Amino acid sequence: MEIWNRHFECMSRNELKKIQGERLRETVERVYFNVPYYRHRLQEAGLGPEDIQCIEDITRLPYTSKNDLRDNYPFGMFAVPMSEIVRLHASSGTTGKPTVVGYTRNDISVWSEVMARTLTSAGADRNDFIQIAYGYGLFTGGLGLHYGGEKIGASVIPVSGGNTNRQLQLMHDFGTTVLACTPSYALFLAEAIKENRINRNELKLRIGVFGAEPWTENMRKEIEKKLMIKAIDIFGLSEVIGPGVASECVEQEGLHINEDHFYPEIIDPETLVVLPEGSVGELVFTTITKEGLPLIRYRTRDLTRLNYGKCKCGRTLVRMAKCLGRSDDMLIIRGINLFPSQIETVLLEMSEIKPHYRIIVDRVNNLDTLELQVEVDEEFFQDKISQLQNLRGKLQENLESSIGLGIKVTLVEPKTIERSEGKAKHVIDKRKF
């Protein structure tokens, strides 16, 4: 299997640490002199740029959160004058003001580089046709994949998200070999292929590059089976750069983090202490080459663990486990921590149910209630009430034994739960605190 940048992707740990240390030192110096926010935070902590000399010194630095970005909306955290910024992206801002990310010309080139690594590690090359069904625009998905695809010399099809019929037509007529979109949209497309009676053998699809929302191992199996492709998990967040922060290789045993650009740590989200290797905790990134919006110890809210062991693919870059949930998606139901991904895992283990679900949380008489709406699989539906009730009972039992919470299960008609072409909205929390 090809490796895009063997020098950095297969570097020895010692050599990499040395480079990370140098780049961190430069970054801290840059933010100290160019970003008032960071200068204040460092001064508060009694630190100057000279205090950071090697990568181990990173633990002395303060954390940055999404709120810090919002407080400095729109450009307050940028470390270069606006004349150096060549591109702006922004998060959707569903929970408040959007967070804005500025890129210098060099940032765009780093982004293309890490996306070229991502696509190469997924098994793509210049002979591929990459259909990019991520949204183009302020969202980083579309353009991130686009630049990476061009960099490796593939034929890029910038179809953007939505318009399923056109997706299918292009996929068929252009002979798309690589599909890039969210995993939930990949499943949606798989269903659409079946419904439109498109012969799978007439499609050339072989690889899927999926990310931008959490998905389970079982969901991967389902996508791989239905689309007959290898489904590769990619990871990124716009604040850090967009997609390209980390991606799986064909071994599918964790996502290699491009840690020569983005330095990862795992912390306890409550105590903020750095956790030992292998522990599950919140992922934190420090960007060590970015110019436009450098971030020091940025709290991603994603929960995962790191594995520094050698990968069969030859890359030495640390691997992060598939995201296990988000520290802020976590629902606290009657005092028990619950991640939507736990529910999804149970659903995917039951063939009679489609993994389309919605969790509705409410509070009745001061008691949290949990309702799960799931769609009945058409192939499973027969006209016996008892069969449907048994199915509901079985699901309820499986959920209770795996998450330790009583949950009301409601069977709903297929296609009634909204399919998102972007990120799936799985939780409706009606509680008022």
Place this chain on the structure above:
Amino acid sequence: MIINQLSVFLENKSGRLTEVLEVLGKENIRITALSVADTTEFGILRIIVSDPERARTLLKEHLFTVNITEVISVMAPDEAKHYARILKILSDLDISVEYTYAFPAGKKSVIVLRCSDNEKAIKALKEHEMELLKGSDLYKI
């Protein structure tokens, strides 16, 4: 003697049944028999229609979950004892009835049955000289 009945999964939401009937009505599909089995949250609509295959395709196009279920049908005088007799014939042979419903046709009743073993049920009812109906008979009613 096997009759194709349509079974439709419905959430207990107002308007869903209307939608099913409107979809079929627009295409002039006739409904001979209809029955709804329900729980508090969902129900199953069972209908016998003039063109089950076409009705199924139409409903699928409108995103309903539909299946074709095989049932049998008997015509008998509309007195309870005749209904009882039919059920007795079946239970004597350990054929269980998963559900049944009936509707009037003049002085007689048309009884629809879904049995654990439809073929065996047909054989038994024939032996007792019951008047079994074919799909084409039903659609004419």
